[in-house]
Amino acid sequence: MGDANLESATLSDAIAAEVEAGLGAPTLAAALEALLLVSDEPVSSAVFADFLKTDENDVITTLTALMRDYAAADRGFELRQTADGWRMYTAVTCSDLMTRWARDGQRAKLTQAALETLAVIAYKQPMTRARIAAIRGVNVDGVVRSLVARGLITESGTDEASQAMLYRTTPLFLERLGVEALSELPAISPLLPDIDDAVDLFDAMNAS
Incomplete structure (x- = not known):
């Protein structure tokens, strides 16, 4: 009882x-x-x-x-x-509302932090939050949630080693950029020159 x-x-x-x-x-x-x-x-x-x-x-x-x-x-x-x-x-009762909000309700420009996080995911997807944070050098939890809410990134399974959630960009991301495929994105070096070195360092640290 x-x-x-x-x-x-x-x-x-x-x-x-x-x-x-x-x-x-x-x-x-x-x-x-x-x-x-x-x-x-x-x-x-x-x-x-x-x-x-x-x-x-x-x-x-x-x-x-x-x-x-x-x-x-x-x-x-x-x-x-x-x-x-x-x-x-x-809540299930709010699912349609959230979809509409993600697509039409948030017209404000993305912050610099959101743009940098989005760029990391776009060029190196799929990515875990830990990888993104290691590259950017700051906590990205709030930014990732914001990008998910806007419909620009989505969950994409889990990382085999860490079981952490993976994220990738969505068709809406391509639509907003005016391109049809990720291959049409500009070269990465002018935007994030150190991203490959940062990813290699993160992987090496996790492997040790």
Whole structure:
């Protein structure tokens, strides 16, 4: 009976229990939300528990409470549990809206950071976020999410060695550039002269 009550707890119940227990800030719920927002692939409860140094059953209980709370609040996003773990997704009811937004709603020019990230992916695709970050020398999580939202890049399987998500450009990317194929892109050297050396260095570091 106790386990059933825990599983059916609302998000507010879960947070209140943590505060009462004196676990401090951030709460487990807040920590999990933060990690979910920057995760581009499903993450298992075991990985969350290991990273947060907490009990896996507590992680599962809190994730379940979050999932139910989002569903009850009719959010534009939802938390799903798949065979590979937990991940945030756009709500199904908003899928058409997101497609329209990616194609027509974001007319603002891309930032310099977005252009550089897009160039790296275009010339060396498919690429993982770690590879892109190694080449650019900065965290690219937010930029990658923005490019995915705009429909300019998309997920393209996982890297065999690291199992990290791979990204490649989309037909919309070519359309926006006014070309029909990647082979029509200009030579890489004037744009990113050090990209090949950076990729070789990244591969060498991972192989050691």
